[in-house]
Amino acid sequence: MNVVSVSENTVVVLFEQKISQQVAAQVLKLKQLIDAELADYVIDIVPSYASIHLSFNLRKINHQGFVDKLETLTDIVLNAAEDDTHDGQQKLIEIPVYYGEEVGLDLLEMTETTGLSIEQIIQMHHQKTYRVFALGFSPGFAFLGSVDQPIAVPRKETPRLSVPKGSLGIAGEQTAIYPFDSPGGWNIIGRTPKNLVDYNQHPPCEFEVGDSIKFNPISKQAYLDLGGEF
């Protein structure tokens, strides 16, 4: 774990540079310590797969002073026993998904690449609870992992110009929902009727890095009843 000074008021904590549950647990542990101890100084904190990006208030603390405080916290995480980096405070969020072929735009193609039936793909996808490893790309876009190997299909060679809002996709071992209409190259397997981002709410989005997400399959009727569109 390494604290890198990036600019006058920005530092990045780099963890072991790999994507794993263990590193993600360390990221969460440090993030919680920072929230508890350094909130007065922090302007923005962006945890990701294997890093925490921080910008801080130079009118309250100087650069070296912030780095020193941060290093005391990274030491705590480093010295913590592995079972101490358990995830305590994160939320479990359930998201309804309609996995129908009208909205699962790539399900059919995935049956060819994976050799699985549509039912098997859906079953394999929704039976797991996923972790939010990173959040970005666009507001509320959460990178979730990890999907089981048999359905971990790579990004599409030609991205779609527009993926409909609420679409649920797979790219390699990652899965995510597009909170807005946007271009994108993920393999689309379903769609949620749930609005994931609301700028008029504080916070604008229910989940954060470290939270768990469970997808609940719903029927076409339930999808429509919840305001889902085609």
Added chain:
Amino acid sequence: MSLDDLLPPTLQIVKPGVISLLQDYGRYGMQHYGITNSGPMDEHAYLWANRLLQNNFNAPQIEICLGGFEARFSKPTRIAICGAHLHPTLNHKPLKTWHSYAIKAGDVLRFGGAHHGLYTYLAIAGGFDVKPQLSSCSTVMREHLGGIHQNGEKLVAGDSLDYPHYNERHIKGTGPFSTVVPEAYIPSYPDKISIRFIPNYSENGCGEATLNKFTEQSYRVSNEINRMGYRLKGEALPHDGKSIISQGISTGFIQLPKDGQPIVLMKDRQTIGGYPLLGCVAHLDVAKLSQSKPGVEVEFVKVGIQQLESELVEHLEFFGVAF
């Protein structure tokens, strides 16, 4: 008192120009939801405009890109114009940039085009009165967030912006504040600029050899520039093709994508990214780069953090920036 006296003063947009956006200092503390900071591209010009009017540092202004803007004031107030010289006129009489001016009811303000620079800022006494969204009214078109209609839209003809009633005493010029920015702080936006940056030597960097090549050559600002980032054009830098695991990114980060041509990230950048980093442009030099048109020659100079830190603290204190 007539009914008209009870209505809030408004600025009516007659012509919005190329892109004119409502901006305050930016939207902070939301980056972990994937929401960018936004705020003025040229923080130097923006902060001076608020200072000339004794506004709060965060008071909403209009950021006018490339000019063509025209608007009419319904009631007296005071305005300040800072940034690129877009040949402003008030009722067809030329105004200076980096100045503040008294405004009468019915005055019409127009902006032409710029020979140098890209952005100019129109500030108004007390700031435009706009409801913030997630603690800021900064407009992010890509995120459909902020602005007067709270949907990320740029200003259009017919929009009208409320502003506070103005105290007549100030309009007569007896206010205790300067109406002009001191000469030493007025940039000229030359065709050749030097940008200071803090090099990145971490494992998510590009390596010392590539960093050296980056500072040995000069670049041109390409045509691909917007509020998210400025692409530069030069001799392609060696790139080992690696990408990094996506991490948070800030304004001023210099990313090196696989084509070897650096991109400097600006105020509306995405919040996380996966390209290796050459370094980060000095906070105060981002403003300078933001005003550089395509074709401007840019050289990058390595500078240590300590020197830049004290300069930035002085800047934040001078303008009363709270963070």
